Amino acid sequence: MRIHSQSFEHGGPIAATYALGAPEGFGGNRNPQLSWDGAPAGTRSFALLCLDPDAPTDPALAGKAGVEIALEHPRGQFAHWAMVDIPADVGGIDEGACSDGVTRRGKTQPPGPAGARQGRNDYTGWFAGDADLGGDYRGYDGPYPPPNDLRVHRYFFRLFALDVERLELPDGFTAADVQRALHGHVLAEAATYGTYSLNAKAG
Numbered sequence: 001m002r003i004h005s006q007s008f009e010h011g012g013p014i015a016a017t018y019a020l021g022a023p024e025g026f027g028g029n030r031n032p033q034l035s036w037d038g039a040p041a042g043t044r045s046f047a048l049l050c051l052d053p054d055a056p057t058d059p060a061l062a063g064k065a066g067v068e069i070a071l072e073h074p075r076g077q078f079a080h081w082a083m084v085d086i087p088a089d090v091g092g093i094d095e096g097a098c099s100d101g102v103t104r105r106g107k108t109q110p111p112g113p114a115g116a117r118q119g120r121n122d123y124t125g126w127f128a129g130d131a132d133l134g135g136d137y138r139g140y141d142g143p144y145p146p147p148n149d150l151r152v153h154r155y156f157f158r159l160f161a162l163d164v165e166r167l168e169l170p171d172g173f174t175a176a177d178v179q180r181a182l183h184g185h186v187l188a189e190a191a192t193y194g195t196y197s198l199n200a201k202a203g
Contacts, residue, residue: 007032014194021144035092050081062146079175110139119173
């Protein structure tokens with residue numbers, strides 16, 4: 001099984017069109033085009049995650065004046081998208097079909113393939129308490145790495161072919177919930193990734 005995108009080259013830079021954050025403020029926040037093929041026999045649904053493994057573990061440093069987040073700073077995972085129950089006959093997602101533009105306070109009912117469910121991404125926690133942006137962020141919201149981070153962030157789009165039509169998940173599930181629910185149901189996995197940074201010195 002493989003997954004690829006017409007919106008960015010594998011391992012190459014992602015354009016601000018697909019990012020939540022851009023040098024001028026907000027980006028286009030369109031979901032990139034994705035397509036996949038080669039799912040094994042017995043596939044009954046797909047699950048899709050978009051994960052950034054390069055997020056700083058100390059959020060207080062993000063955007064802090066006079067501070068640069070070093071390459072060696074400890075990193076953790078930040079989830080940008082969690083979608084499950086994608087029907088087995090779906091072979092891709094068009095650019096902008098699930099997110100097109102910034103929705104302050106989040107998309108509570110993001111569009112997507114018929115029958116699919118989309119969970120909360122990690123901006124729900126990141127913006128919690130923010131008077132302008134705090135809310136329930138579901139579906140895709142793109143890259144917004146700290147502008148003072150010296151590391152180029154990677155964004156992995158991970159697709160799982162599953163042997164069940166529906167995963168057992170609560171309303172408002174997270175990517176971590178999906179990763180737990182996948183155990184014992186994965187027939188195949190494929191991934192592609194792009195990179196993004198808001199720091200001209202990042203490398």
